[in-house]
């Protein structure tokens with residue numbers, strides 16, 4: 001197994017598969033074994049970031065999104081450790097308290113001055129046999145409901161921890177196994193995440209929210225696009241308003257849910273970005289507001305939305321949004337109601353926790369195995385399913401970590417595997433795996 005670049009760190013420590021698992025704009029992800037781990041036969045996903053040209057001011061070769069991702073996973077690790085202590089999970093086993101819908105982090109290294117490929121990496125749980133939600137075919141209506149419920153539970157958790165994912169898309173959600181026959185999602189790619197820790201580390205001014213459009217085409221939100229429509233040269237315009245990325249997560253999740261429910265593709269069929277230019281975003285903005293409706297006076301003022309913009313478009317209403325969703329092929333009235341509170345203007349968007357308590361989910365006893373799984377993992381829902389068949393939650397044994405079979409089944413989703421074998425014997429090294437050299441003096 002060879003690693004391109006052959007630097008001492010990566011080729012010495014990891015045995016890396018030649019063929020990548022996947023690649024993104026700033027990284028390549030490989031299946032790898034870590035010789036420093038107690039069980040050197042255990043496989044991980046090694047995300048190797050591309051070094052950047054040294055930044056003029058700080059001389060750093062680390063792309064800011066890599067820092068974002070690393071720090072978001074730091075925050076999630078702290079949350080898991082705190083939860084583990086509260087649940088009397090012994091030290092070293094905190095990953096048992098990690099949220100089931102977020103990929104687990106095992107270590108990282110960020111050599112901030114190095115231009116060598118392989119000096120910036122993130123070691124993640126291997127989601128073996130996983131495929132992106134966007135590539136799953138034949139998702140049943142009930143699977144689609146379970147997927148949306150899981151997404152909302154995951155977002156509620158992230159948002160409670162003051163993290164916005166910032167780039168929810170069907171490519172950044174991997175499906176790797178099933179709970180009682182239902183798909184289990186894992187969110188990856190926290191490169192555009194928004195959280196106080198990154199803002200502190202990178203000296204961003206305080207206050208939540210970004211300005212301007214960023215993310216994956218197909219998932220841009222109305223609030224990030226309107227300044228492009230409002231001004232011929234919006235760059236640096238003081239009229240750019242900050243927007244709350246947590247609300248953006250809700251909109252993007254709604255778009256993913258529409259994709260899953262209808263089989264349409266966000267970037268091709270729903271909200272295509274014709275050209276990645278200001279003019280292209282301006283056109284997309286018109287399309288987005290045609291879908292959501294333009295803001296009424298009050299919301300327009302709150303968004304800093306100029307008077308008169310898109311005056312020919314009707315004012316936003318839930319009924320208008322539902323009618324358009326029906327035309328796209330969403331038929332279920334419950335789902336229509338949930339989506340009309342997600343794929344709408346920011347002022348009308350509900351929180352992930354509120355949405356997870358919608359009767360569409362809570363009145364469906366068939367969703368019980370999924371809800372029960374969260375209770376078993378130590379994440380009780382903010383609601384209870386009103387059915388006599390639901391057993392009362394018992395005092396929890398230590399949640400068993402999940403284990404993934406090495407190969408996908410021939411269905412569109414892979415299956416749950418046998419129980420884990422390594423966690424107990426890994427105790428010391430489990431912690432050791434996090435004590436990797438961190439050099440991010442940015």
Ligand SMILES: Nc1ncnc2c1ncn2[C@@H]1O[C@H](COP(=O)(O)OP(=O)(O)OP(=O)(O)O)[C@@H](O)[C@H]1O
Nearest residue numbers: 021022023024025026027029045124125126127189
């Ligand atoms: N933990 C994992 N287990 C298995 N495969 C993974 C894992 N993490 C990432 N991948 C694969 O690698 C691909 C790229 O990962 P990721 O989206 O994190 O990279 P990125 O460089 O941040 O991408 P982008 O340019 O979209 O921001 C994913 O689409 C997936 O196929």
